Amino acid sequence: MHLKKIIWPTLVLLIGVISTAQAVPVFSWDGAVDLLGMKATNTLPAMGAIVVPTSMYGQGLVIPFSQVQSALPDNGGDQREEPAQNSTLVEELLQGNQKFRDGVYNSSIERNLELSAGQDPGVLWIGCSDSRSDPERITSAGPGELFVTRNVGNIVPNHDWSLATVLEYSINYLNVREIIICGHSDCGAMKALDKDLHDPYIPLWLNDAREAKTRVDSRYPRPKTLEEIKERNRQVELENVRLQVEHLMTYPSIKTAVNEGRVHIQGLYYDLATGTLSRVT
Ligand SMILES: [Zn+2]
Structure with missing residues (x-):
């Protein structure tokens, strides 16, 4: 009985929050993305977001579930594709390191x-x-x-x-x-x-x-x-x-x-x- 008293109002509140997530102008999305270190997207998903009305910075945050899920550890059974890796820049760095080792590094190997x-x-x-x-x-x-x-x-x-x-x-x-x-x-x-x-x-x-x-x-x-x-x-x-x-x-x-x-x-x-x-x- 007590549980029902808690669960139903919580569910109603949660559904209300989720359905109005995009309408609540509580934050700068780019700022939230920056804070979370996540890749920026321009739009929120049509459904599903966590709204954190206040944060340690005094601003609200809207975190789409998809972003939250992608930040979670792999559960082992998830068959989603890995996000495409833009490795071009890393590849250039690694090739640069090879060039460094072949040239500068080996030329003063004793030092x-x-x-x-x-x-x-x-x-x-x-x-x-x-x-x-x-x-x-x-x-x-x-x-x-x-x-x-x-x-x-x-x-x-x-x-x-x-x-x-x-x-x-x-x-x-x-x-x-x-x-x-x-x-x-x-x-x-x-x-x-x-x-x-x-x-x-x-x-x-x-x-x-x-x-x-x-x-x-x-x-x-x-x-x-x-x-x-x-x-x-x-x-x-x-x-x-x-x-x-x-x-x-x-x-x-x-x-x-x-x-x-x-x-x-x-x-x-x-x-x-x-x-x-x-x-x-
Ligand atoms: Zn400077």
């Missing part, structure tokens, strides 16, 4: 075998994830020379376990002598500071760079020409490097190492249009 047993990089490089600012390539650094961490905007957040671990490890165990923070031209993260984004994570992440934009815009008159806008954006990118150096010094392990002369910090800026890497002072 590479030595590195296979341990590393002793002198530099910790904190750079942007941008695909055009690969640190080894733009500095002609060899394998084992740079200990690298990259993120969107070469940001050093004030409280970040991932970066704190990189800092501790590189200072206390690898004994790096130099820490580089490298910004670059045409940085998408710095451009995003001027946009009103509603993604769940990007605006939060960029909070630790906003001060750079504020400083520059209070220092210079509002840019009008294309050249002025370009120069203003470059100044934000440069100021962000200075700001992140300041953030770096808020980490006790870094402050101590710098004060004791064990580590030096240097800001750098990479110009994509000229290939030039220069000091930020």
Whole structure:
């Protein structure tokens, strides 16, 4: 009797929720897809979805059953076809690795075998994830020379376990002598500071760079020409490097190492249009 009292209202509520799933404007589908790490589709199935009215991000989510099912472990009896794998890019990477082994790797085989047993990089490089600012390539650094961490905007957040671990490890165990923070031209993260984004994570992440934009815009008159806008954006990118150096010094392990002369910090800026890497002072 008690069970019926619970089951029927629950079923009625569930059917109601499912049938109105597409009509409830509770979220950005692309955002939900991004959050779940799933492949984006433009339409929801005609029937069947889980509606989560609120999430940890304060937004609602609509998750089609098909997506939920595809995220579940294989039950063994399901005869669905595997999703087509676009392996072209992976194939290119693997072929590239073969080329690397045949050429670069084998040409310095002794050094590479030595590195296979341990590393002793002198530099910790904190750079942007941008695909055009690969640190080894733009500095002609060899394998084992740079200990690298990259993120969107070469940001050093004030409280970040991932970066704190990189800092501790590189200072206390690898004994790096130099820490580089490298910004670059045409940085998408710095451009995003001027946009009103509603993604769940990007605006939060960029909070630790906003001060750079504020400083520059209070220092210079509002840019009008294309050249002025370009120069203003470059100044934000440069100021962000200075700001992140300041953030770096808020980490006790870094402050101590710098004060004791064990580590030096240097800001750098990479110009994509000229290939030039220069000091930020
Ligand atoms: Zn960037």
